[in-house]
Amino acid sequence: MKYNIFVGGIHIESSTFTPYRSGEKDFHITKGDELLNRYPWIHKYKDRVNLIPIMHARALPGGIVKRSFYDKFLNDFMQQLDLALKLNKLDGFFLDIHGAMSVEGTLDAEGDFICALREKIGYDVPVCASMDLHGNVSQTLFDLSTVLTCHRTAPHIDTTQTRERTLTNLLPVLDGRKAGKKISKAMVSVPILLPGEQTSTQVEPGKSLYAQIPRFLQNKNILDASIWMGFPWADQPCSRGTVCAYGFNKDDTITCAKELADKFWGYKNDFKFVGPVASLKEGLQEALKSNKKPYFLSDTGDNPGAGGDNDTVLVLREILNLGAEKLKKIALVSIKDEQTVRELKSKQIHDYVDVHLGGKISPALGGPVSATMLIINKYSDNIAGDSLVLKKDKLSLVVTSNRYQFATEASFKNAGLGSYNDYDIIIVKMGYLEPDLSSAAKGWTMLLTPGSVNQDLKSLTFKNLTRPLYPFDDNFTPCLDVCVQEA
Numbered sequence: 001m002k003y004n005i006f007v008g009g010i011h012i013e014s015s016t017f018t019p020y021r022s023g024e025k026d027f028h029i030t031k032g033d034e035l036l037n038r039y040p041w042i043h044k045y046k047d048r049v050n051l052i053p054i055m056h057a058r059a060l061p062g063g064i065v066k067r068s069f070y071d072k073f074l075n076d077f078m079q080q081l082d083l084a085l086k087l088n089k090l091d092g093f094f095l096d097i098h099g100a101m102s103v104e105g106t107l108d109a110e111g112d113f114i115c116a117l118r119e120k121i122g123y124d125v126p127v128c129a130s131m132d133l134h135g136n137v138s139q140t141l142f143d144l145s146t147v148l149t150c151h152r153t154a155p156h157i158d159t160t161q162t163r164e165r166t167l168t169n170l171l172p173v174l175d176g177r178k179a180g181k182k183i184s185k186a187m188v189s190v191p192i193l194l195p196g197e198q199t200s201t202q203v204e205p206g207k208s209l210y211a212q213i214p215r216f217l218q219n220k221n222i223l224d225a226s227i228w229m230g231f232p233w234a235d236q237p238c239s240r241g242t243v244c245a246y247g248f249n250k251d252d253t254i255t256c257a258k259e260l261a262d263k264f265w266g267y268k269n270d271f272k273f274v275g276p277v278a279s280l281k282e283g284l285q286e287a288l289k290s291n292k293k294p295y296f297l298s299d300t301g302d303n304p305g306a307g308g309d310n311d312t313v314l315v316l317r318e319i320l321n322l323g324a325e326k327l328k329k330i331a332l333v334s335i336k337d338e339q340t341v342r343e344l345k346s347k348q349i350h351d352y353v354d355v356h357l358g359g360k361i362s363p364a365l366g367g368p369v370s371a372t373m374l375i376i377n378k379y380s381d382n383i384a385g386d387s388l389v390l391k392k393d394k395l396s397l398v399v400t401s402n403r404y405q406f407a408t409e410a411s412f413k414n415a416g417l418g419s420y421n422d423y424d425i426i427i428v429k430m431g432y433l434e435p436d437l438s439s440a441a442k443g444w445t446m447l448l449t450p451g452s453v454n455q456d457l458k459s460l461t462f463k464n465l466t467r468p469l470y471p472f473d474d475n476f477t478p479c480l481d482v483c484v485q486e487a
Contacts (some may be wrong), residue, residue: 002047003091003174005167006084007035008054008181010073010113013061013134015233015307017460018452020063020361021104025402027057027069031080038096041164048171052088055080056096059384060403061307063452066348067104071081075115077414092170093117093127095145096163099135100231107236107464111140118144123314126173130166132156134196134231138238142187146173146487147246150226152210154201155434169246176248183223184253185244187483188261191469191476192230192268195455197300197431197446199229200274205267212263216256221249227254227264233307234452237466254482261480268470274432276445277455280318281478283445284432287425288324292443294420297427301451303405304429308453310403311338313358313369315427315447320371325395328424331417333406334384334398336361337368340388341401344375351375355390357399365450373397377416389415396423407434410423 012022035053036042042051055077084090095117101109117127126146131137133151147169151162173183185392201210209227216225228242243261247253278286287295297315304310314333319325335358347353352374360369376396377389385401398406398415406412406428409420420426420440431453433441450456458472468476 001178002050003171004050004088005092005094006041006052006054006090007083007094007096007171008077008080009096010058010101011056011058011096011098012065013098013100013132013231013307014064014453015061016064016100016102016235017233017454018063018307018309018362020309020381021066022059022062022064023066023069023082026062027073028055028059029055029073031055035120039163041160045167049167051094051343052084054084060405061305062403063100063307064104065109070103074113076114078120081234084188090121090125092174093121093125094166094170095127095129097129097131097135097232099137099150099228101130102236108138108140108238111138114141114144126170126177128166128170128173130163131228133226133228134229135228135246136234136236136238136240137187137228137242142185142244142483143485146183148225148226148244149224150228151214152201154196154199154206154229155312155432157435165224172223182486183247183248184250185485185487186245186253186257188243188257188480190243190261190480191478192241192264193232193239193457193465193469194229194271194471195232195431195457196229196306197455198271198273200432203274205270207269209263212260216245216260219247219252221252222247223276225260227260232457233460235462235464236466238470239465250484254484257482258480265478265480273446277448278445280314280447280449283447284315284318284322284324286445287443288322288327290443294423294440295425295443296433296437296441297425298430298444298446299427299449300431300446301454302405302429303431303453305407306431306453307427308451309361310334310429311358311361311366311367312451313366313367314449316357316369316397317366319395320369325393327394329394329422330396330425330427331412331423332395332397332427333412333415334400334404334429335419336401336403337399338385338401340399341388343387344388347375349375362452363377379415381414387415389417405429408436409440
């Protein structure tokens with residue numbers, strides 16, 4: 001039998017500790033064939049599935065989503081859904097989300113979204129969701145979904161496989177319902193909340209924790225199992241680790257969820273930073289002394305890939321204070337400063353300009369930095385927007401109109417910076433290095449800088465977390481009760 005499966009959702013990771021608010025200009029909205037291009041594997045299921053695109057919004061991680069944008073998107077989404085429902089019988093829904101969205105006026109954005117979806121399509125239609133392992137699973141999201149699944153790797157090299165697994169979870173659910181079979185759902189909230197830079201699956205104990213999942217999947221009664229590390233820069237009651245298991249045997253499903261949760265809790269003291277860390281001053285001095293090239297430095301507190309402002313100038317100021325720009329060839333990517341890009345629009349390449357860079361989103365972190373620099377490139381990018389490359393002595397600095405993360409060498413070259421190997425030191429607004437950068441790095445240090453995604457979670461002012469919660473609290477006995485339902 002061929003099933004009609006609708007697909008859509010909204011995808012963003014939101015830090016609640018930045019003044020920045022994510023709105024219409026931050027999101028890329030897709031419909032129709034453009035949305036279907038997110039699922040390049042769909043042709044393999046052409047005899048079983050008619051995948052019907054509704055609407056999808058995706059943004060670079062940022063701040064809390066503006067209520068005005070969210071309400072408009074939700075209204076447009078429901079209109080598109082109404083049109084699809086008039087033309088097609090709905091068998092199942094593929095919900096494509098991140099899981100760490102925050103919206104003005106609610107502490108459970110994904111819960112809000114799935115409530116609206118259920119009000120439209122009813123409560124009997126299976127809804128299976130694809131998520132990031134750095135998402136948060138609320139009770140509402142678990143209750144109203146049929147199966148939730150998430151990445152099994154961080155850095156995320158299994159995004160395509162995770163989305164495909166969402167569809168392959170839907171099919172046996174739909175087949176089972178035809179035969180009168182329901183699935184068992186089990187969830188355990190694990191009271192741990194740690195930065196992704198301490199929970200990579202490439203190192204221990206994350207590597208061993210996620211390696212447990214295939215063992216449980218060898219049991220034919222288990223449909224799927226997932227582990228969420230949670231998103232630590234969202235001040236929400238559901239910000240914490242979560243384990244979910246789904247299967248066709250209640251006892252086996254409970255056992256799977258319980259054992260994974262116990263294993264997760266048992267590792268709580270073993271999670272460490274995935275690479276060397278240092279203060280800003282110490283890390284920069286170490287890079288200057290090193291003979292390794294290229295040497296990468298991660299400005300972790302201003303990581304736009306986790307929702308950081310992308311305009312703090314702490315690292316730039318330290319470079320200039322130390323005179324590092326005269327000592328080694330350095331690339332700093334990047335600083336968001338739309339005002340500066342706009343003010344320099346009429347200037348030409350090879351012009352010297354006086355600039356006052358950054359520090360406009362979170363002034364409390366300092367800025368701007370004033371300097372005289374040379375314009376060496378002007379370019380435009382679909383995401384970064386109009387951008388400049390400025391130079392001072394041996395320092396090259398990219399200034400973008402929009403928040404942007406230089407996660408690949410292609411984006412580096414697109415800015416006209418050449419190869420990674422052309423530089424002694426490359427400073428990125430990032431936490432752990434993405435695969436492209438990691439493979440190129442001959443040396444690397446994560447700078448423990450302040451910012452809206454500060455690695456020192458205890459330094460942030462949380463108000464809504466559910467306590468007790470490690471590492472904010474210690475020496476407590478966790479509640480690892482299993483919530484079990486049928487769907």
